[in-house]
Amino acid sequence: MEMDMYAETLIEAYEHPQNKGALEKPAVSMDEENISCGDKITVYLEVDAGRIKEIKFQGSGCIISMASAELLIDELRGKTLGDVKSMTKEDLLKIINIDPGPVRMHCATLALRAIKKAVFAYLHEPLDSSTKEL
Numbered sequence: 001m002e003m004d005m006y007a008e009t010l011i012e013a014y015e016h017p018q019n020k021g022a023l024e025k026p027a028v029s030m031d032e033e034n035i036s037c038g039d040k041i042t043v044y045l046e047v048d049a050g051r052i053k054e055i056k057f058q059g060s061g062c063i064i065s066m067a068s069a070e071l072l073i074d075e076l077r078g079k080t081l082g083d084v085k086s087m088t089k090e091d092l093l094k095i096i097n098i099d100p101g102p103v104r105m106h107c108a109t110l111a112l113r114a115i116k117k118a119v120f121a122y123l124h125e126p127l128d129s130s131t132k133e134l
Contacts, residue, residue, distance in 0.1 A: 013067035028122040032114035069111035
């Protein structure tokens with residue numbers, strides 16, 4: 001029964017995204033692709049005083065990748081860049097509230113990978129090992 005509730009949340013986020021679209025003048029944007037299944041995403045970040053002021057995404061893909069982007073963005077708006085840099089796959093799984101399993105994990109982490117890469121690019125810093133492993 002609980003799984004149905006989580007599935008409904010993902011389907012709602014996928015069918016009615018509130019964070020989909022581009023920002024007119026983002027501080028940074030990043031493209032990311034899941035080559036194995038064809039999911040694609042571009043994230044746009046507006047940064048102010050070390051915090052994510054606004055964040056949007058555009059993309060196409062499966063329910064897991066697009067719903068994860070939607071739910072993650074809701075969570076990250078207003079967070080510091082340091083908060084984003086330190087996010088892990090486990091943090092993401094708590095946000096989306098499902099375990100997609102090993103085959104679909106790349107779908108679930110697509111947005112997190114893109115957002116973290118955007119933050120590191122904005123800060124002109126090399127990627128950390130946890131981001132490289134996503």
